[in-house]
Amino acid sequence: MLCYLHIVTDGISLRTFLGDLNQSYVSPGVSQPASQYLDYAIAESKQLKGQAIKDDLKYWKQQFETPVDCLPLLPFSRVQSRPPLSISKSFTARAFIKKETVARVKECSRQSGSASFHFYAAALQNIHVRGPRAL
Structure with missing residues (x-):
């Protein structure tokens, strides 16, 4: 039995998955993946402790030293400006x-x-x- 959430898997993804699943059943043997997630997590943890991460952070802090401007309003907007928000509220539109x-x-x-x-x-x-x- 195969269960999946329709939002996560569309027709194309399901077709690809089922093809891969079928291939794994008809293949003479399944090879081990090149690395497991644990290997990736250990390597990433080591990288975060080294000088490379400090250099990366320094680079990105320089790139975003000044904040980027807000996106402009869409051309068919009913208002000409967007006032800054003092509080955050949510809005639900239904159609x-x-x-x-x-x-x-x-x-x-x-x-x-x-x-x-x-x-x-x-x-x-x-x-x-x-x-x-x-x-």
């Missing part, structure tokens, strides 16, 4: 999509071997890139 549209998105996603999430993410990216004319 409802017609059942027919959801069904079409699912069918399109199924045909391309991806999850509906990726369809919606691509649509959102399109809106960000093209602006209001994408709507």
Whole structure:
């Protein structure tokens, strides 16, 4: 039995995983990986104690000595400036999509071997890139 969370594994990832799993069953033998995670963790721990990490930190502190500017507002924003926040609040926006549209998105996603999430993410990216004319 194989269980997975649909958000973590889409159609393409599942197809790749199942292909690898099948290959491991039909192969004459499975070779050991070049290194285990424990080997990586030990090497990283040693690196963090050496001079190299100090040099790396010094480099990045120089690169980001002055903070980067905030991203500009999108061209179709309803406001012209973004006031600094004095407190942090969250906001939830809800939108409802017609059942027919959801069904079409699912069918399109199924045909391309991806999850509906990726369809919606691509649509959102399109809106960000093209602006209001994408709507």
